[in-house]
Amino acid sequence: MKIKEVIALLEELAPLPYSEDFDNTGLLLGDQNANVSGILVTLDTLENVVDEAIEKKCNLIVSFHPIIFSGLKKITGKTYVERVVQKAIKHDIAIFSNHSALDNSWNGVNAMICEKLGLKNRSVLIPQNETIKKLITFVPSKDAEKVRNALFAAGGGDIGNYENCSFNIEGRGSFKGNKDSNPVIGKKGEIRFEEEIQIGITFSKHLQTTILKALFETHPYEEVAYEITTLENQNQHLGMGMIGELDKAMDEEEFLKFLKETMKTDCVRHSAMLQRPIKKIAVLGGSGSFAIDAAKNAGADAFISADFKYHDFFKAENTVLLADIGHYESEQYTKDLLHSFLKKKITNFAVLLSQINTNPISYL
Incomplete structure (x- = not known):
């Protein structure tokens, strides 16, 4: 198996086009056409993680966080980032990261937090915008079913919990080929009217290349008439953070103790108690202060979340209990998610879980 094939599998879980603009995801180091000898899954790629990959004969590191976040102008070994890059290149080890793409995935970082806490009735806290596209095309009536089914097979027509969704309008199309045309129906230089069906489907934006390939391969016309637009509709399964409910409400102190134990953190920093039961809970792995208002608005x-600053706690305004469990702690189960996903997909070589704790913060 080649590195690019492993990446294709990982994109089934978290397509890279849904990464945030600020992020640096994808293959950070290495040749995508290289054969994979073994995969090491980690939360962060540090020097000792690269050493672990060398020892275990893994030439691909799948790392949640990207080791290269901003541009490197020099690689002299002065910083931990430069030393990681140097060592990985020296030992021909590739590094892949899917960071915020996995943050935005329905089955990603926040789903793992919800699972650990036992939250039900989940929904996305902050849906990502402009992720749904619409295709309209015009097909001869006799070919409509073939084209429509090809578009469905390519992933088109999925809306929430429904598949194979389309809208179809019967009508008459007209066309006249010029001297350089090779019409499948009619003759060049003559106007032709044809009974057609207008097919409309929606699809997720990362599927556009696949959708168009299916359209061109099955549409009978020499020139395929189609249009693609971006919709403002919200994608209910894509975005930052999640919100769900406990089976049974807890009082605040009980909830905070449960949270500390379940998320294996030495410290939970929290805002003032509200003196009311806790049942509906919003979560966001990593730095989540930007989502405080979204959590409040969602009730x-x-x-x-993690990385709340001093003034962020004032934003609770006695309407929500803010709980900062630590950045690493909020994302610690992510590498288990990636490891489990790849183990199910790949059976012909080793997919190993890094045994190194990369948390840079200690508590006294």
Whole structure:
């Protein structure tokens, strides 16, 4: 198996086009056409993680966080980032990261937090914008079913919990080929009227290349008439953070103790108690202060995230319990998610879980 084939599998879980603009995801180091000898899955790529990959004969590191976040102008070994890059290149080890793409995935980082806390009735906290596209095309009536089914097979027509969704309008199309044309129906130089069906489907933006390939391969016309637009409709399964509910409400102190134990953190920094039960909970792995208002607007009793600053806690305004469990702690189960996903997909070589704790913060 080649590195690009592993990346294709990982994109089934978290397509890279849904990464945030600020992020640096994808293959950061290495040749995508290289054969994979083994995969090491980690939360962060540090020097000792590269050493672990060397020892275990893994030439691909799948790392949630990207080791290269901003541009490198020099690689002299002065910083930990430069030393990681140097060592990985020296030992021909590739590094891949899917960071915010996995943050935005329905089955990604925040789903793992919800699973650990036992949250039900989940929904996305902050849906990502402009992720749904619409295709309209015009097909001869006798070919409409073939084209429509090809578009469905390519992933088109999925809306929430429904598949094979389309809208179809019967009509008459007209065309006249010029001297350089090779019409499948009619003759060049003559105007032709044809009974056609206008097919309309929606699809996720990362599928556009696949959708167009299916359209061109099955449409009978020499020139395929189609249009693609971007919709403002929200994608209910894509975005930052999640919100869900506990089976049974807890009082605040009980909830905070449950949170500390379940998320294996030495410290939960929280805002003032609200003196009310906790049942509806918003979560966002990593730095989540930007989502405090979203959690409040969603009616959350508590919002669990990390990296809250002093003034962020004032934003609770006695309407929500803010709980900062630590950046690493909020994302610690992510590498288990990636490891489990790849183990199910790949059976012909080793997919190993890094045994190194990369948390840079210690508590006294």
